[in-house]
Amino acid sequence: MERVSTGIEELDRKLIGGYPVNKATLITGVAGSGKTIFGIHFIHRNCVEGRKCLMIATEETPEDILYQAEILGHDIKPYYESGQLSIENIFESRSESIGQTRYGFKPESLDIELPNLIELIRDGTECLVIDNLGTFALRVSQKRLRDQFDGLNYLVRKKGCTTLLIMDESAHNLTHQLAEYSVYGSIRLLVKENAYLGKMERYLCIPKMRSTPISPDMSIFEITSKGIKIHEPKGGSLVE
Numbered sequence: 001m002e003r004v005s006t007g008i009e010e011l012d013r014k015l016i017g018g019y020p021v022n023k024a025t026l027i028t029g030v031a032g033s034g035k036t037i038f039g040i041h042f043i044h045r046n047c048v049e050g051r052k053c054l055m056i057a058t059e060e061t062p063e064d065i066l067y068q069a070e071i072l073g074h075d076i077k078p079y080y081e082s083g084q085l086s087i088e089n090i091f092e093s094r095s096e097s098i099g100q101t102r103y104g105f106k107p108e109s110l111d112i113e114l115p116n117l118i119e120l121i122r123d124g125t126e127c128l129v130i131d132n133l134g135t136f137a138l139r140v141s142q143k144r145l146r147d148q149f150d151g152l153n154y155l156v157r158k159k160g161c162t163t164l165l166i167m168d169e170s171a172h173n174l175t176h177q178l179a180e181y182s183v184y185g186s187i188r189l190l191v192k193e194n195a196y197l198g199k200m201e202r203y204l205c206i207p208k209m210r211s212t213p214i215s216p217d218m219s220i221f222e223i224t225s226k227g228i229k230i231h232e233p234k235g236g237s238l239v240e
C-alpha cells in the first residue's frame, strides 16, 4: 500500500512508511497532548515534498497555527503564502461570509455539519487535516454522527486526500468512540504519570491501522523545540 510521510521519522517507521494514502487516520487525545502538532508535522513534510495541503481548523486561527509551526522549527508560512497550503478556520470564514462580525460569532449558531466540510476542499488537495472533529460531534444524534463519519470518510477518499482527522478525547468518549469505526487507522495520545520517575510523560499508541502490522506497545514521545520525538518502546513496559 502506498504511504504518505507523517513528518515524524519514528512514526513513519512504525507505520511502514507513513499514513495510508487516500485514507483517513484519526488522532485522539486530551487537550495539550500534541494532536495539532502531529497535524503540523504532516502538513510541513508534505508541503516540503510539493503536495497541496489543507488544514481545516475549528479552534485556532491560521496565524496561531503558523506561529506554532514556526516555533517548532517547521515553518509553513512560505507554503501558506504561495497558496500550496490553505488553512481555514471554518467558524471565522463562515461567519464572515454570512456577514457576522469577526468577533461576534457564535459557532453553535452556524449550521455546519461534517459532510459540508467537503465544500472547502479544493480539487487537487492531497493532504488534509481536520482539527478538531469534536466541535461537530456533540451536535447530532449518535446514529446521525455515525452516518456523518462514514460519509466524510467516503468523501475524502473520493477526493483523493490522505487525511488526518483530529478529535479531542472528551468528545471522542462522549460519542462512544464512534469515529474509530469509520476510519482506516487511529492513533491515541496520552499524558500519564510515570510513578517510577515521578513525572508526567507523553505516550502514543496505535489501536488500529488496517493493512499494517502494528505493535500494541505504547511509545513514549516528547515535544521539543524541534517538534515531536518518539522513543522506541523498551520491553513493552511504561517504565524505562
Ligand SMILES: Nc1ncnc2c1ncn2[C@@H]1O[C@H](COP(=O)(O)OP(=O)(O)O)[C@@H](O)[C@H]1O
Pocket: 029, 030, 031, 032, 033, 034, 035, 036, 037, 038, 071, 072, 223, 224, 225, 226
Ligand atoms: N516548543 C515546545 N517545546 C515543548 N513543548 C511544546 C512546545 N510547543 C508546544 N509544546 C507543548 O505542546 C502542547 C500543545 O500541543 P497541541 O498539539 O496544541 O495539543 P492538542 O492539539 O492536543 O491540544 C502544549 O501544551 C505544550 O506543552
Ligand SMILES: [Mg+2]
Pocket: 035, 036, 037, 059, 131
Ligand atoms: Mg489542538
